[in-house]
Structure formats: structure tokens, C-alpha cells
Amino acid sequence: MSEAFLWNHQTRxxxxxxxxxxxxxxxxxxxxxxxxxxxxxxxxxxxxxFLLSGVPLEAWVANTGLLLLLVLVNFxxxxxxxxxxxxxxxxYITTLGLYLLAIGMVSVFENPGMFAVLFLVYAVISIxxxxxxxxxxxxxxxxxxxxxxFYFPEVFGGAAGWSPDTLYLFAFLxxxxxxxxxxxLILLKRRRRVFFTSAAVKEEQFNTFExxxxxxxxxxxxxxxxxxxYEDVERFAKAFSSEVDVPDVFSDKLQWxxxxxxxxxxxxxxTSTLSHDEVPExxxxxxxxxxxxxxxxxxxxxQETIRPKSRRFDLQDETSLPAxxxxxxxxxxxxxxxxxxxxFPKPVHKGLTVEQILNILTSDPFLxxxxxxxxxxLKQNKQRIQSIIDDELRGEGST
Amino acid sequence: MRDIxxxxxxxxxxxxxxxxxxxxxxxxxxLLLFGVLTLPVTFIEEFTLTVAIVVPLTxxxxxxxxxxxxxxxxxxxxxHFSIYTFIALTVYYMGGWGHFYSYFLIxxxxxxxxxxxDITTYIIYGGGLTAFAIxxxxxxxxxxxxxxxxxxxxxxxxxxxxxxxxFIVFLLYFFLSDSYLETVNNxxxxxxxxxxxxxxxxxxxxxxxxxxxxxxxLYEDDSFENAVKRIAGIAVERRQGEHPERSKETEVNxxxxxEYYFFLHHQNLESIKEKQSAPELALRYARAFEPYxxxxxxxxxxxxxxxxxxxxxxxxLIYRRYATHFNSMFKTRSYRIIALAILYRFxxxxxxxxxxxGKVDHILEHTEIxxxxxxxxxxxxxxxxxxxxFLNHEHLFRxxxx
Numbered sequence: 001m002s003e004a005f006l007w008n009h010q011t012r013x014x015x016x017x018x019x020x021x022x023x024x025x026x027x028x029x030x031x032x033x034x035x036x037x038x039x040x041x042x043x044x045x046x047x048x049x050f051l052l053s054g055v056p057l058e059a060w061v062a063n064t065g066l067l068l069l070l071v072l073v074n075f076x077x078x079x080x081x082x083x084x085x086x087x088x089x090x091x092y093i094t095t096l097g098l099y100l101l102a103i104g105m106v107s108v109f110e111n112p113g114m115f116a117v118l119f120l121v122y123a124v125i126s127i128x129x130x131x132x133x134x135x136x137x138x139x140x141x142x143x144x145x146x147x148x149x150f151y152f153p154e155v156f157g158g159a160a161g162w163s164p165d166t167l168y169l170f171a172f173l174x175x176x177x178x179x180x181x182x183x184x185l186i187l188l189k190r191r192r193r194v195f196f197t198s199a200a201v202k203e204e205q206f207n208t209f210e211x212x213x214x215x216x217x218x219x220x221x222x223x224x225x226x227x228x229x230y231e232d233v234e235r236f237a238k239a240f241s242s243e244v245d246v247p248d249v250f251s252d253k254l255q256w257x258x259x260x261x262x263x264x265x266x267x268x269x270x271t272s273t274l275s276h277d278e279v280p281e282x283x284x285x286x287x288x289x290x291x292x293x294x295x296x297x298x299x300x301x302x303q304e305t306i307r308p309k310s311r312r313f314d315l316q317d318e319t320s321l322p323a324x325x326x327x328x329x330x331x332x333x334x335x336x337x338x339x340x341x342x343x344f345p346k347p348v349h350k351g352l353t354v355e356q357i358l359n360i361l362t363s364d365p366f367l368x369x370x371x372x373x374x375x376x377x378l379k380q381n382k383q384r385i386q387s388i389i390d391d392e393l394r395g396e397g398s399t
Numbered sequence: 400m401r402d403i404x405x406x407x408x409x410x411x412x413x414x415x416x417x418x419x420x421x422x423x424x425x426x427x428x429x430l431l432l433f434g435v436l437t438l439p440v441t442f443i444e445e446f447t448l449t450v451a452i453v454v455p456l457t458x459x460x461x462x463x464x465x466x467x468x469x470x471x472x473x474x475x476x477x478x479h480f481s482i483y484t485f486i487a488l489t490v491y492y493m494g495g496w497g498h499f500y501s502y503f504l505i506x507x508x509x510x511x512x513x514x515x516x517d518i519t520t521y522i523i524y525g526g527g528l529t530a531f532a533i534x535x536x537x538x539x540x541x542x543x544x545x546x547x548x549x550x551x552x553x554x555x556x557x558x559x560x561x562x563x564x565x566f567i568v569f570l571l572y573f574f575l576s577d578s579y580l581e582t583v584n585n586x587x588x589x590x591x592x593x594x595x596x597x598x599x600x601x602x603x604x605x606x607x608x609x610x611x612x613x614x615x616x617l618y619e620d621d622s623f624e625n626a627v628k629r630i631a632g633i634a635v636e637r638r639q640g641e642h643p644e645r646s647k648e649t650e651v652n653x654x655x656x657x658e659y660y661f662f663l664h665h666q667n668l669e670s671i672k673e674k675q676s677a678p679e680l681a682l683r684y685a686r687a688f689e690p691y692x693x694x695x696x697x698x699x700x701x702x703x704x705x706x707x708x709x710x711x712x713x714x715x716l717i718y719r720r721y722a723t724h725f726n727s728m729f730k731t732r733s734y735r736i737i738a739l740a741i742l743y744r745f746x747x748x749x750x751x752x753x754x755x756x757g758k759v760d761h762i763l764e765h766t767e768i769x770x771x772x773x774x775x776x777x778x779x780x781x782x783x784x785x786x787x788x789f790l791n792h793e794h795l796f797r798x799x800x801x
Contacts, residue, residue, distance in 0.1 A: 007713075123564075169503060172503050172506070176506065179514045185410070201587050210711040211711050229744060236795055237737070239795050250737060281731055290714065292714070296723050296780060299780065300771065303589075336631035337627050341699070341703050343626075344623055349707050360709050384633060392623070
């Protein structure tokens with residue numbers, strides 16, 4: 001494989017994985033806020049219940065204090081995510097803290113009904129929908145529930161211990177933990193795939209835009225074109241500033257754009273210093289080196305009549321690749337057409353070698369429409385097929 | 400069980416129907432376990448003979464129905480019946496059995512419903528069961544956990560509150576999960592539609608350029624047809640090597656088939672399909688080849704351009720690589736205005752739409768850009784604030800950027 005191909009492929013795969021991970025982090029951050037609000041409500045309810053039940057003051061202070069601490073942790077991680085690096089830390093702290101609280105409540109009330117508080121804690125932690133937290137949640141519930149059932153029968157008013165009732169309750173606990181953990185594993189695995197697919201579709205969208213841009217007549221998106229864009233935007237910005245009678249804040253930024261994008265070293269001389277935070281924003285606007293704004297404009301141009309269907313999501317339906325025909329004879333013809341069409345030059349593309357086709361198809365399993373035996377056929381006969389294509393392109397072919 | 404475990408591990412690659420089937424299988428396993436553990440109690444307890452016979456029979460009946468639905472591929476119906484079975488058992492134990500765990504059985508049944516991860520099912524069955532349990536506990540304070548508590552009002556209230564809170568927290572869980580997946584779903588569908596349209600433009604541009612450069616399109620190029628014939632020949636050779644029993648006739652058919660494939664590019668497929676007199680074989684292959692014709696924006700071209708789009712250089716941008724909404728791309732107002740100006744300039748200067756003849760030659764006019772910016776679909780890129788800015792200063796956009 002060529003270095004350029006490997007670099008492109010790796011850049012894409014890294015970007016897709018990074019985006020999928022970021023989507024997971026974004027969701028988790030939102031869930032921290034939800035759990036913080038939920039725990040705030042619970043703090044109020046638990047406090048009232050404790051007061052009405054006449055439990056000792058120190059128990060009230062300890063439980064309410066712990067809940068408030070957990071609320072604070074969730075809010076803190078939500079509002080200051082960069083301080084902590086990994087948001088999962090908040091979910092682990094909340095999981096262990098809530099189970100501690102549940103144990104406290106069960107022992108304070110000594111009422112078998114209170115055992116259900118453990119299920120409620122499980123439900124609250126489920127809101128995070130995070131893989132490791134779900135496993136920790138299930139494991140903690142199982143351990144805490146089992147220990148309480150078998151070793152602290154007094155908290156159930158004598159109902160627990162090694163009695164048939166306890167065994168039934170233990171069976172319920174097993175069903176509860178096993179089924180819900182399985183449900184979350186399935187959900188979270190599928191969600192991770194959704195995130196990955198979503199990122200892959202975004203990458204594919206940008207690649208398609210790039211292919212479209214590569215077909216534009218010469219001079220439309222090159223260095224000169226970018227320079228012209230910056231000049232026009234500068235004239236527009238000056239006119240705008242004078243119309244609304246405000247100082248021109250755009251000139252500096254456009255000079256920096258020229259310097260960074262067109263390597264125009266003169267451009268940014270005499271301008272104010274660029275702050276660290278501005279650099280990523282500036283990069284979004286680089287027209288020659290990055291082209292992102294062209295992609296955004298192309299996307300905008302195609303949006304007007306798109307209306308997403310509102311229906312249940314099925315990954316396979318959304319992202320499946322059209323297969324080559326299932327009919328055996330037809331599949332042989334479509335295979336030959338597919339390979340030849342990719343190899344022959346077209347006005348929009350100079351054509352690929354058989355080696356390049358194989359590299360692309362084998363590097364990404366989601367991009368390969370060929371059944372295994374066809375791919376094998378291509379691998380084993382790549383030189384023969386390449387020579388047929390070369391012959392025909394030179395006009396020396398014979399049937 | 401090993402098979403089920405393997406399926407859970409690879410569940411991200413299963414279809415929704417397969418996942419549902421897997422879930423019903425798991426629930427049926429637990430249902431059987433549960434039935435075997437609890438039903439013999441009906442004979443020990445002081446029930447009438449009718450109850451002692453009817454309950455296990457009802458359980459067996461519902462279990463068999465669930466099983467049959469599962470075997471016949473009706474996983475959704477099987478799911479409903481597995482829930483009915485659990486609900487029936489819960490209601491039966493609550494009403495007739497004042498034991499310690501009938502309260503917890505409600506949670507187990509809710510767990511079964513949650514396990515299916517379907518919000519409608521959860522609201523209907525879970526909501527119904529929770530409401531029933533709360534009312535039942537209110538009306539029969541001694542029936543649930545009777546012998547262990549003194550029946551004081553607060554104790555019952557706590558149990559009801561915990562049950563209700565459990566239901567509400569999982570309801571919230573479903574809403575959050577569903578709404579987020581719906582958002583991602585819409586984003587994927589929208590991005591797919593954008594890709595498909597842009598690919599249509601690329602295909603059209605390819606045809607336009609082919610026409611302008613006066614070169615033959617691939618499906619009219621003899622050397623292309625020859626190459627297809629020879630490569631298809633290699634595939635036939637290989638197949639004959641693997642399946643020597645197949646006759647030489649197949650090879651002849653492949654050559655004819657390739658010719659027929661290219662012939663179809665010049666035919667009106669609809670009229671061939673409607674023609675009563677057309678031979679059955681011709682009709683069959685016409686239908687089979689239809690999505691793979693090179694002059695149609697269907698499967699074959701989708702595959703070709705999908706592969707070709709991987710050959711363009713990858714964008715080196717890392718930070719906010721895929722963000723296309725101005726809110727996610729920019730924090731500074733002045734950069735936002737510069738971006739809006741670049742966006743307008745591109746739209747007002749590049750051909751991004753088909754003209755009345757179908758060619759990709761149409762450059763948006765100011766009124767069209769204005770209409771686009773005012774449409775709700777542009778909200779995936781621009782905010783109200785950006786559109787208002789544009790509308791307030793549209794004369795400047797028109798004068799300097801068109």
C-alpha cells in the first residue's frame with residue numbers, strides 16, 4: 001500500500017473513532033446533569049421521609065449530607081469537565097455513594113420494603129448509560145443485596161436469613177441483575193455502533209464533497225480562489241463596519257487567515273496577537289488548506305428539501321451497502337462491471353489500479369460489496385485483471 | 400446459553416428483529432426457571448383445587464404460546480405474551496399470596512418489561528402494572544409484606560413512593576435514550592440524503608463532462624465492454640474450476656449476458672418490463688440488471704462513487720472536524736460573520752444545483768439563497784441569529800459577495 005493511501009486511511013479511521021468517543025462523552029456529560037437534578041429531588045424527598053419517620057438527627061445529617069455531596073460531584077463534573085479528564089469518575093463515585101446511602105436507609109428503617117431502595121438506586125445509575133458503570137452497578141447491587149439478605153436478617157425484621165423467602169428474593173435479585181445488565185450491554189454495544197456509524201457517515205459526506213470539489217473547473221478552489229475569497233470578504237466586512245459604525249474587527253482576523261492559509265508572511269504584520277483559543281476557530285475558515293467552509297456551503301446547498309423521516313432507527317437499514325446481485329450469473333457480470341468501471345478513467349477520476357481497489361475494499365469491511373469468493377478471485381487474479389484493463393485501455397484487447 | 404452469550408457479545412451487528420428474538424429467548428429461560436421455582440407452591444398453599452390446577456395450566460398455556468410465536472418468527476408477539484405471563488403471575492401472587500416477595504415480584508416484572516427496551520411497551524404494561532400495584536397496596540395494606548410490618552401509613556407510602564420512583568426513573572431513562580437515538584437517527588438520515596444528492600450531482604457532472612469532451616460514456620465504450628467480458632470470463636473459469644459439473648453453456652451465456660447488460664443501457668426498461676411478448680428470461684435479467692446500469696443513479700453508481708470518494712485526500716482538520724453548525728464551529732462573533740460571508744460567496748458563485756436541462760450548471764441567485772436561509776432545513780447549519788444578521792444586511796452580501 002502506498003504511504004499516501006495509508007496516511008489517508010489512518011487519518012480517517014482516527015477521526016471516526018475520535019468522533020464516536022466524543023459523542024459518548026457528550027451523552028455522558030448530559031446524563032451527569034440529569035442525575036444531578038434527579039438526586040436533588042431525591043435529597044428533598046429523603047430528608048422529608050427521614051424527618052417524618054423520626055429517625056435520629058445524626059442519621060438524617062449523614063444521609064442528606066452524602067446525597068448533597070453526590071449532587072455536587074455531578075454538577076461539578078458537568079460544569080467543569082476539563083478539570084477532571086474522565087467523566088466516568090463521577091459515575092463511579094455516585095454509584096458507590098448511592099449504594100452506601102441505600103445500605104444506610106435499609107439499616108435505619110429495618111423494613112423489608114426498604115430493600116427495593118436498592119432497585120431504585122440501580123435505576124438512577126442506569127441513567128448514565130455507560131458500559132463500565134453499568135457493570136459496576138450490577139455487580140454492586142448483587143454484592144450488597146446478597147450480603148444484606150443472608151448476613152443481616154435483622155434489617156428485614158427477621159424475614160431474611162436462610163429461609164425459602166430469602167432464596168426466592170435472591171432468585172429475584174439474580175433475575176433483576178442479570179436481565180438488566182444484559183439489556184444495558186446490548187443497548188450500549190448497539191449505541192456505540194450507532195455512534196461509530198454516525199461518525200463514518202459524516203466522514204463519507206466530507207469525502208463526497210471533496211470528490212465534488214475536485215470536479216470543479218480549474219481555479220475555483222485553489223490558492224488564487226482562496227485569496228479572492230478573503231479579499232471579497234474583507235471588502236464586505238469593511239462596508240459592514242462602516243454601515244453600522246463600529247471599528248473594523250475583521251481585518252486582523254482576515255490577515256491571519258491569509259498568513260496561515262496562503263503562507264503570506266507579510267499579511268499578519270502589524271496585527272494584534274492571536275489568542276490561543278482563536279486558533280481552532282481560525283482553522284475552520286482556512287479555505288486552501290482545510291476547505292471545511294466549502295463542505296459546509298455544499299451541505300447547505302443540498303439541505304432545502306431534505307426532510308428526515310421520523311421513524312424507529314434500524315442501523316442495518318440505514319447503513320447497509322447495496323450488494324451485488326444475488327443471482328449467480330448476474331453477480332458475475334456486475335462484479336466485472338464494478339471492477340472495470342473503477343479502473344477505467346472517467347472525466348471525474350483518472351481510474352484506480354486493481355491493487356488500489358483491493359486496498360480500499362480490504363481496508364474497510366463496511367465498504368466492501370463483494371462476497372468473500374469474489375474478493376478472493378480479485379486477489380488471486382489481480383495481475384491478470386490489471387493486464388486486461390491495460391490492454392483494453394491501450395486499445396490492444398481481444399475478446 | 401453459550402449461543403445466547405455469543406449473540407449478546409456481538410449484539411451490535413444483529414438486526415433489531417434478531418435482538419428481539421434473543422431477548423425473548425432469554426426471558427423464556429428465566430420464565431421457565433421462575434415457573435419451576437414458584438408454581439409448585441400453589442399445591443402447598445391453601446388454595447382451592449380449581450386455583451391449584453388453573454394457575455399452572457394458564458402458565459403452561461401462555462408459555463407455549465410465547466414459544467410458538469418465537470419459533471414461527473413472530474418475536475414481537477412472543478415478547479407481548481412473555482410479558483402477559485409475568486404480569487399474570489405477579490397479579491396472581493399479589494392477590495392470593497401475602498408473602499414477603501410479592502412486592503419484589505412487581506420489580507422483577509418491571510425488569511422484564513424494561514429488558515425489552517421499548518418505550519411504548521414500558522408505558523403501557525409498566526405503567527399499568529405500577530398503577531395497579533399502588534392502588535392494590537392502598538386498598539389492601541395487609542396483602543403485601545403483611546406479616547413483617549405494622550401497617551402504618553408511612554410504611555405503605557414509602558413502598559408506593561419507591562415503586563413509583565422506580566417507574567418514573569426508568570421512564571426518564573427511556574425518554575433520554577429514545578430522544579438521543581432519534582437525534583442521531585435524523586442526523587444519519589439527513590447526512591445520507593445529502594451524500595446521495597451530492598453523488599447524483601457528481602454522476603451528472605461526469606455525464607456533462609463526457610458529453611462536452613465528446614468521449615463515449617463507459618457503457619458505449621467498446622474497450623470497456625471487452626474488458627468486462629474478459630473479466631467476467633475469468634470469474635466463470637474459476638467457477639468451472641470449482642464446479643466442473645457445470646456445462647460449457649454457462650460461459651456462452653455470460654458473454655451473451657454481458658452484451659444484454661450493455662444493450663439494456665439503450666432501452667426503455669419500463670417498456671421492456673411491460674411488454675407481454677418479451678421472453679421470460681429477458682424480463683428476468685432486465686429486472687435483475689436494472690439497479691446496476693451505469694446510466695442510472697442507483698446501486699452500481701452508488702458503490703463506484705463510494706469507493707472513489709475514498710481516494711480523495713483526507714481532511715487534516717482534527718478539532719471540531721465534523722461540526723457543521725455555526726454554534727459548534729465558532730465561539731467568536733466576528734469569525735461567525737466571516738464564515739457566513741464565505742458561505743454566501745460560495746453559494747452565489749458555484750454551480751451547486753441542476754439547471755432546467757438537468758445539468759449541474761445552476762448557480763443560486765440571491766433570492767434563492769435568501770429562501771434557503773429562511774427555510775427550516777438550514778437550521779442544521781445556521782442559527783436564527785445568523786439568518787437575522789443576513790436579512791438585516793442582505794444588500795451588503797449581494798453587493799460584495801455575489
